[in-house]
Structures are given as C-alpha cells and as structure tokens.
Amino acid sequence: MNMEQSQFYMTEAIKEAKQALLVDEVPIGAIVVHDGVIIGHGHNMRERFQNVTFHAEMLAIEEACTNLHSWRLEDCELYVTLEPCMMCSGAIVNSRIKMVYYGASDPKAGTVDSLYHLLNDQRLNHQVQVVSGVLESECSQMLTDFFRAIRKRRKEAKRLRQTD
C-alpha cells in the first residue's frame, strides 16, 4: 500500500467523520477495505442513539461482517481518523483485521500506541499491522475545531445566564 492509496482511503474515513459533525457528534470516521473495495462505513453516533458501542470503527466492522457474511475480516484493512479505544481495538483483534491505518493520536484513551499496544500483543492469537499519522493534521484539526466550538458555545451560554 503506497502513501497515495492510504491517503485516498483516509479521505473516505474523513468524509465519514464529517457526517458525524453534521449531527453534532464528535467527528470520528472509519471505513473497512477489502480487495480495494470499501465494504464498511461508520461514524460516531454515540450521543444520537445513546448507544455506547456506536463508535465509528464498530459500525464499520459490523457492516463489513454483514457484507462478507463472516465475522472473520482477515484480509481487510481499517482506516480510522482517531487512534482506537480499548473496545474498538478489541473488535479489531477479534475480527482479525490485517492492517489498521489511523490519523490522529489519542493520548487520553488510545490503545494502539498511546496507553497500550493492544494490536500487537503476542499472547493473543492475532496481531495487527499498524500505520499511524495518516493525514494526521486534517484528522486532528477536525477534533480541535469541534471541541473549540463546544467550549465557545458553553462560554456564551454561561455569559447569557449571568446577564439575565
């Protein structure tokens, strides 16, 4: 996989993240690719559906399972805009995904490189190859902008309450 290809697919994951933005969710997006074809899409929908499992990666993996009629995604690659959390790393290992490409790091909850190296545990029956930092600044900027806008809204709401 060359850099141009990985950037192409990460751009698709970013498009998914932007879908999350449209409904005011934290902008995280993911896709699953099999033989060059996108067979799974997902964006964070935790708040909208009040379902803790509705992370981008989980939804993309579930769609990929449906499309392949298999829980084994051995020849698949996952692209995600943010370093996966513990739950999503677990789903990636359990589904035997071959490679993970991620954009921004998550120092607080990332389990691929930040807090743990869960995708490369030799005690488990599957390890995953990882490429980090794909279109990192674009993936990271979306999150920065989102949280900045939230802080601004909260500050404005507080100011309005005080002037009432």
Next chain:
Amino acid sequence: MNMEQSQFYMTEAIKEAKQALLVDEVPIGAIVVHDGVIIGHGHNMRERFQNVTFHAEMLAIEEACTNLHSWRLEDCELYVTLEPCMMCSGAIVNSRIKMVYYGASDPKAGTVDSLYHLLNDQRLNHQVQVVSGVLESECSQMLTDFFRAIRKRRKEAKRLRQTD
C-alpha cells in the same frame, strides 16, 4: 451485595449462556442489573449471525442502553459467566458500569485479571470494581463440556471419513 444475591444474578447469566448452547454457540451469558432489576440480557451469538461484536456482554450492554435511554450505565452491574475479552472490557469502561461479577477465568483472552487489568486503569476516566469467581465451577464446567463435545464430534467425523 451479598454472596446470595450475586449468585442469584449469576444464575440468570448462566441461563443466558444455556440459550447460546441451544444454538451451538460457545456458552457465555451476561446480564446488566440496575436497582435490582435486570435491564439487559445477552448470550454469545457470534457464529449464528457472523457478527464479531455479538458477545454476551456487548448485547447485554446495548439492551441496557436502550432501556435506560442512555449510553451511561453508571449505577449498573454486569454479570458474565466468563472473564471479559478486550472488546467487552472496553465497552464496560466506556459505559461506566460500576461493578463486574464474572464466573470463570479466561487465561487466553481475559483482560480483567488474566492478560491485563483493563477495568482498573487509573489513567482512564473510569474504573470498575470487580468480583471474580462467582459460581466459577458451574460457569467453567459449561465451557469444558461444550469443547469436549466438539472434540468428540470432530474425532467421530474423522473416524467415519477414514472408514469410508
């Protein structure tokens, strides 16, 4: 929570595991309890639906989210017959479940006590209290019997092929 109560709820999780057995799935069951009421049930259905996320805990957690209309399960307890894997531990932490009671240990993939202590990571914004070994022998025996039966069937199938 006294031992009698925790055994009562684990018996309910075992009933779920037996539902998995009926459809020839690895017998693992889970329930989520809120204010003494069971608000989530789940049994392993990975093979039947070819969906890698269909672990007992995940299904029980999703049902609990639906019933509480919230991804936050802060005052809930989860009972599961087998030590949770990485994915399920992640969902437990993400949903902020208060306590986890599990039956049998999983030395190969358990992430609560065996391979990791994921439910008690002080770097994350939530830690979970854990009680292990609740009705351990009953939970463990179901799994031993299941895998023994599979090995017997495979051996018999091999013998029949050889005598053909």
